[in-house]
Every structure is written in C-alpha cells, then in structure tokens.
Amino acid sequence: MKSGPLAYALLAAGLLVLASTPLWADNYVVRTAAIVAMYGALATSWNFIGGFTGYPSFSTAAFFGLGCYVGAICQRAGVPMMLAWLVATLMVGAFACLLGAIILRLRGHYFAIGSIAVVEVCRLVVSSWSSLTGGGDGLNLPLLTWAPEQVMRFFLFVMLGILVLSLIATALVDRARLGFGLRCIHQNEDAAAMVGINTTLYKVAAYTLSAVFCAAAGAAYASWTGYIDPTESFQILMTVKVPVMAMLGGAGTLAGPFLGAAAFVLLEEVFWANFLDWNRAILGVVIVLLVFFLPGGLLSLARKAKAKAGSGGPA
Amino acid sequence: MFERDSRRTSSPRRSGLLAAALLAALAGTAAAPALAQETIKIGAPLALTGGLADEGHKQDLVWKMWVEKVNAAGGLKVGDKTMKVELIEYDYQSEGQRASQLAEKLINDDKVQFLFAPFGSGHTKIVGGVGERYQVPTIACVASSESVFDQSLKHLFGTLSPNGGMTTAMVKMFKEKFPDTKTIAVLGRDDVFPKSMAEGIAKAAEAQGLTVAYKELYPVGTMDHAAALSSIKAAKPDWIYITGYTQDLILARKQMQDLGVTAPIVTMVTGPSYKEYTEGLGKLANGITSSSWWHHATNYTGQGVWPATADFYKDFQAKTNGADPDYVHGSCAAAGEVIADALARTGSLDKAKLRDAIAATDIQTFYGPIKFGPTGMNLPRELPIIQVQDETIKVLAPADIKNADLIAMPK
Numbered sequence: 001m002k003s004g005p006l007a008y009a010l011l012a013a014g015l016l017v018l019a020s021t022p023l024w025a026d027n028y029v030v031r032t033a034a035i036v037a038m039y040g041a042l043a044t045s046w047n048f049i050g051g052f053t054g055y056p057s058f059s060t061a062a063f064f065g066l067g068c069y070v071g072a073i074c075q076r077a078g079v080p081m082m083l084a085w086l087v088a089t090l091m092v093g094a095f096a097c098l099l100g101a102i103i104l105r106l107r108g109h110y111f112a113i114g115s116i117a118v119v120e121v122c123r124l125v126v127s128s129w130s131s132l133t134g135g136g137d138g139l140n141l142p143l144l145t146w147a148p149e150q151v152m153r154f155f156l157f158v159m160l161g162i163l164v165l166s167l168i169a170t171a172l173v174d175r176a177r178l179g180f181g182l183r184c185i186h187q188n189e190d191a192a193a194m195v196g197i198n199t200t201l202y203k204v205a206a207y208t209l210s211a212v213f214c215a216a217a218g219a220a221y222a223s224w225t226g227y228i229d230p231t232e233s234f235q236i237l238m239t240v241k242v243p244v245m246a247m248l249g250g251a252g253t254l255a256g257p258f259l260g261a262a263a264f265v266l267l268e269e270v271f272w273a274n275f276l277d278w279n280r281a282i283l284g285v286v287i288v289l290l291v292f293f294l295p296g297g298l299l300s301l302a303r304k305a306k307a308k309a310g311s312g313g314p315a
Numbered sequence: 316m317f318e319r320d321s322r323r324t325s326s327p328r329r330s331g332l333l334a335a336a337l338l339a340a341l342a343g344t345a346a347a348p349a350l351a352q353e354t355i356k357i358g359a360p361l362a363l364t365g366g367l368a369d370e371g372h373k374q375d376l377v378w379k380m381w382v383e384k385v386n387a388a389g390g391l392k393v394g395d396k397t398m399k400v401e402l403i404e405y406d407y408q409s410e411g412q413r414a415s416q417l418a419e420k421l422i423n424d425d426k427v428q429f430l431f432a433p434f435g436s437g438h439t440k441i442v443g444g445v446g447e448r449y450q451v452p453t454i455a456c457v458a459s460s461e462s463v464f465d466q467s468l469k470h471l472f473g474t475l476s477p478n479g480g481m482t483t484a485m486v487k488m489f490k491e492k493f494p495d496t497k498t499i500a501v502l503g504r505d506d507v508f509p510k511s512m513a514e515g516i517a518k519a520a521e522a523q524g525l526t527v528a529y530k531e532l533y534p535v536g537t538m539d540h541a542a543a544l545s546s547i548k549a550a551k552p553d554w555i556y557i558t559g560y561t562q563d564l565i566l567a568r569k570q571m572q573d574l575g576v577t578a579p580i581v582t583m584v585t586g587p588s589y590k591e592y593t594e595g596l597g598k599l600a601n602g603i604t605s606s607s608w609w610h611h612a613t614n615y616t617g618q619g620v621w622p623a624t625a626d627f628y629k630d631f632q633a634k635t636n637g638a639d640p641d642y643v644h645g646s647c648a649a650a651g652e653v654i655a656d657a658l659a660r661t662g663s664l665d666k667a668k669l670r671d672a673i674a675a676t677d678i679q680t681f682y683g684p685i686k687f688g689p690t691g692m693n694l695p696r697e698l699p700i701i702q703v704q705d706e707t708i709k710v711l712a713p714a715d716i717k718n719a720d721l722i723a724m725p726k
Contacts, residue, residue, distance in 0.1 A: 136505035232411035
C-alpha cells in the first residue's frame with residue numbers, strides 16, 4: 001500500500017515537533033520526545049518483517065537487549081561511544097541474519113512462538129554468562145558528564161537520527177524490488193516462490209533490517225541510562241508493545257509505525273498521569289477498541305476520509 | 316494517590332489530525348508552573364504496581380507516615396524558617412526505564428530538592444544515575460549491595476549497611492552453636508542483592524574453614540527448584556543457604572519439604588525478614604534462620620519524629636491495625652531523618668551544600684546510627700540474625716537484643 005502525501009506531511013510534522021522540543025519545552029518533555037523517537041525507530045524496524053512481510057515477529061526486545069549489551073561491553077572495553085554503537089549494530093545484524101536463516105523456516109503462529117523464545121533465550125544466556133555480562137548484577141557504563149540538558153538533547157537527536165535512518169530504509173525498501181517481493185510473500189508465500197522470488201533470502205533481509213535499528217537504539221539507550229541489567233534489557237512487554245504500536249499506526253506503511261509509536265507513548269503518558277490506578281486497564285481497552293474499529297491503523301482514517309470526499313462529489 | 320492540581324491535558328479535537336494531537340499531548344505533559352518555593356519537596360518514583368508492588372507500598376506507607384508526622388509538628392527547620400514537607404510519588408510500574416523517566420519528571424516538572432530511590436539495588440542504580448546527572452541528593456533505603464555504591468555516584472546515599480556484614484557474623488555464630496557444621500550448600504538468585512549474598516556467604520564460610528559442597532545461581536523467574544534441590548540433597552550439607560525474594564523462597568521451602576531435603580541449619584535470605592514469607596508458609600517456616608538489617612525488637616534512640624524504636628513501632632501498629640514493621644519500613648522511615656538533619660545543619664536549600672551536609676551525616680535514630688562511608692553507604696554495624704520459632708520471629712544475635720537461642724531445623 002503506497003503512502004499518500006498526507007502521511008508524508010504528518011511524518012514531517014511529527015519529526016519537526018520532536019526535533020524542536022528543546023526550544024520550547026523542559027527536559028521531561030524532551031525526554032518523552034526521545035522515547036517517542038526510540039519507539040518510533042523500533043516500530044519502523046518491526047515493520048520490515050511484521051508489516052511488509054506479514055511475519056508476526058516478537059524478537060524486537062532480543063535485538064534491543066543484545067544491542068544494549070554489545071554496546072555496553074564495547075564501551076567498557078574502551079571503545080569510543082559512537083563506535084561501540086556501530087559495532088553493536090553490525091554484530092546484532094549479523095546475528096539476526098544467521099538466526100533468521102533458521103527460524104524463518106517457521107510460519108504463522110509457530111514463527112511467533114519461535115521469535116518470542118529468542119528473547120527469553122537471549123535473556124537467559126546474558127544473565128548466566130556472568131564473566132562477560134556481569135549476570136544479574138548488570139553493567140555500569142560511564143555516565144556522560146555534560147549538563148543534563150545537553151545530555152538529553154544529544155540523545156534526542158541520536159534517537160531521531162536512528163528513526164530517520166530507519167524511515168529512509170523503509171522508503172528505499174518500499175520502492176525497491178525487495179519491498180515488492182516482501183509484499184508478495186505477505187500475500188502468498190508459495191505463489192511468490194513460484195514466480196521466482198527468492199523467499200528465503202528476502203525474508204532474511206527483512207528480518208535483518210528489523211534488527212539493526214533496534215540494536216542501534218539499544219546501544220544508544222544503554223549509554224543514555226548508564227546501567228543495564230538482563231530483566232530491563234530483554235523485556236517481553238517491549239516485544240509486545242512495539243508490534244501494537246506499528247499496527248496502531250498502520251502496519252506496512254511508511255509513516256504508520258512512527259505515528260503509532262507517537263500515539264501510543266502519548267496515550268500511555270496521558271492515561272498514566274490521570275489514572276494512576278487504572279492506567280494499564282484503560283490503555284488496554286483503548287488498544288482493543290482501536291484494533292477493533294480501526295484494523296488498518298490510524299492512517300486508514302485519513303484514507304477513509306479521502307475516499308468519502310471522493311465519493312461525495314457529483315454522482 | 317498523589318496530588319497534582321495543575322496538570323492540563325488537552326484532547327485532540329479532530330481525530331484525523333495526529334500532528335495536532337501530538338502537539339497538544341506534548342504540551343499537556345509540559346511543566347506545571349513553578350510555584351514559589353514554600354515547601355521542601357521530596358520526589359519518590361515507586362513501584363506501586365508490577366512485580367515489586369508489595370515493596371513499593373511499604374515505602375509509600377512509611378514515607379507518608381513520616382511526612383504526616385513532620386508536618387503535624389509544623390515542618391522541618393531550615394535556618395530560622397520552618398518549612399512543610401511535600402512528598403510527590405509516581406508509580407513506575409516496576410519498569411526500570413519508567414523509573415528513570417519519572418525521576419527526571421520529578422526533578423524537571425516538580426522541582427524536587429531530594430529523591431528517594433525505589434526498592435532494590437538495580438532500580439536504585441537507575442534512579443541514582445538520574446539524581447547524579449542533575450546533582451539532586453538521592454537517599455536509597457533499600458539497596459544494600461556494595462556494587463551499587465562503588466560507581467562513585469556522589470549524590471547517592473544508602474541507609475542500609477553493606478551486606479558483607481551479614482555473612483561473616485552469621486558463619487561465626489552458627490559454627491559456635493553447632494560445632495559439627497562442616498559443609499554448606501548455597502543456592503542463590505541471579506539478581507543483584509541475592510547474588511551478592513550467595514557469593515558473600517560462600518566466601519565467608521570458606522574463610523572460616525567450611526567446605527562449600529554446592530553453589531549455584533538460579534535465573535530470575537525460575538519456577539522450579541527441584542533439580543537444584545536434588546543435587547543439594549545428594550551433597551548432604553550441614554547447612555543449606557538459599558537467597559531470593561519471598562516468592563522464590565516460599566517455593567523453595569515447599570519443594571524442600573516435598574523432596575525431603577533438609578539440614579540441621581536452613582537459612583533463607585531475605586525469607587523471614589518479610590512477614591509475607593512466614594505467613595505464606597505457616598508451620599513450614601519454623602526453624603528457618605535469616606539475617607536482617609533491622610528488627611523492631613532493637614532499641615535504638617535518637618533524633619527525629621520517632622525518638623525511639625518503640626515510638627515508631629507504636630505508630631506503625633496503629634496505622635496498620637497491628638502489623639509488624641520489617642527492615643524496609645525501618646530503613647525507609649529513617650531516610651527522611653537524613654534529609655531533616657542535613658536541612659537543619661545547612662539552613663539553606665543550596666544543592667551543593669545539602670549534598671555535602673548529607674555526606675557528613677552522623678546521627679542516631681530509632682533505626683540505628685546513620686553515618687555514611689566514603690562511598691555513600693551507611694557504615695557496617697552488627698546486624699540482627701533471626702530465626703522462626705513457633706511461627707514467630709526470634710532474634711538470635713546481637714547479644715543485647717537476643718531473645719532466643721538457635722535451634723536445629725525440626726525434622
């Protein structure tokens with residue numbers, strides 16, 4: 001499904017709002033913006049495998065967590081921060097590529113279960129490998145010694161940078177043969193193989209793409225908080241949240257996952273702030289309603305409105 | 316559960332315009348107007364829901380008791396003024412990421428001058444890191460692992476003593492009472508505090524001539540200890556030492572019963588330090604030993620709203636319809652006194668001065684002495700060793716508050 005000009009306009013407006021927060025708001029809002037950007041990048045990454053290809057992947061937290069750990073271990077070994085992020089991205093990308101070749105043989109629910117197991121296995125390995133990862137003690141990273149405002153601004157732009165890169169990758173894939181092939185796989189994998197699409201290769205590419213930006217975000221996040229441990233890094237909750245965000249905005253579209261992530265984080269923020277005891281329940285109900293009445297995501301609203309306007313013309 | 320009057324949240328008028336919604340909602344979470352500074356504000360990110368909710372509610376309870384008591388007496392002395400205390404709490408849902416986010420919110424939006432760190436060493440590290448960045452003094456009342464305080468966070472202070480103090484004294488005492496104790500089996504939860512206790516006890520036992528017959532860590536979230544317990548059974552140790560939190564240890568104790576695993580001495584940490592443990596196990600808890608940082612049977616006196624342990628105990632019982640406080644309650648209630656004392660000594664709200672004043676804290680409270688070492692952790696002292704006897708907690712050591720002798724595990 002091609003994204004219309006409205007989607008692009010929304011996307012640009014959203015990015016602009018996020019990027020300008022340091023000018024008009026305090027650090028807490030800037031932080032929220034950075035979190036929106038981070039989840040935006042995660043959801044946009046998930047979109048490659050979940051949206052385009054239609055494989056319900058729940059490995060996001062595994063890639064994010066591995067990114068945290070590879071980045072942290074590199075940084076503790078004296079690798080400069082940015083380089084550590086790059087190493088984390090490449091290593092987790094390679095890991096996803098190898099892993100994808102194995103678990104992408106599973107389809108549908110089996111794949112979903114397999115991908116969720118990846119998160120748990122990674123968590124257990126990281127938490128048992130104490131000599132390297134510190135086990136349950138977690139790892140401390142050097143805290144940046146700049147002023148808090150500077151630190152926040154820096155990480156906002158880092159997260160925005162990762163988000164923009166993931167969006168560019170999405171736009172490129174969307175227009176390339178890869179995107180077309182992935183959509184074919186989504187519709188009918190056997191038929192796609194029959195017309196000459198190398199489905200295994202395409203799926204592995206999508207899976208790897210869904211990993212690299214998560215790893216980058218994870219590595220940056222580790223440097224940001226300055227402390228990571230296995231339970232925080234490999235959260236099942238995150239692995240579920242991210243697909244929900246992508247679907248909320250519109251899976252398989254360019255702008256959808258980011259807009260969904262923004263809407264989700266802000267909804268969470270609003271409900272959490274106003275209903276201390278019931279926030280989770282209310283958020284759950286809102287998500288159920290949205291999925292029920294807007295199965296195509298928020299972006300489909302715009303499309304519907306447009307269709308209405310079109311059909312509302314002279315009959 | 317917390318008072319916020321100035322929060323505005325706009326709702327999007329036109330459902331299609333997400334950009335507008337984005338702007339509106341971001342603005343909605345924006346800062347409350349900074350009021351003139353008339354109160355001392357203490358911020359507390361708390362785990363009121365999620366896995367650590369029980370512990371979070373304990374902190375919530377005693378901090379509210381403390382604030383109520385302080386304000387009823389007029390407030391805290393700052394120079395020649397007396398200022399009321401306001402406690403601002405948020406629920407971080409037992410998620411580390413949210414804990415740091417809320418610490419940031421408390422500092423930026425609510426302009427708190429102090430932070431109380433949440434339960435557990437891991438989350439204390441996270442919140443302590445935020446406090447450090449903004450140079451806001453952070454008092455941690457439930458983090459005892461030295462690893463938390465070794466990264467030289469200059470604004471983080473802990474009221475618990477290092478947990479190293481719990482192991483050596485325990486080995487010494489048990490060897491004295493039960494000279495036949497030759498071997499120990501250690502099973503620990505792979506998590507900051509339980510892990511350091513498991514490693515600490517193994518080290519202390521070896522140093523005093525015991526043989527460590529078994530030592531393993533189990534991952535967080537383990538639902539079955541049968542394999543580990545069977546290996547322990549085969550090793551026939553004289554002393555079984557298991558660390559973890561209430562749920563883990565209740566499970567471990569029940570499985571020990573099912574599998575017939577026992578030893579003359581069985582220690583579980585934290586185990587009986589929490590009443591949920593003894594309540595959950597009933598008779599099965601009998602004979603289990605443990606260590607704690609504080610027990611209400613101690614009798615310390617000092618400054619603050621509760622001059623003696625008995626005063627705190629009385630207030631606590633009145634508030635909770637007769638429940639007994641545990642070390643979390645004691646340590647957290649005393650955390651406020653650190654702030655009160657620092658404010659009284661500096662007489663100003665200057666961040667740097669307050670930080671230095673807290674570092675120089677040397678006070679006596681109902682919870683015991685509080686004096687921070689170079690890393691910001693309360694200095695070691697003799698910590699109580701406890702045992703469940705007839706379903707109640709007895710104190711075995713130190714000698715001045717002892718009310719029972721060590722008994723062997725009932726067969």
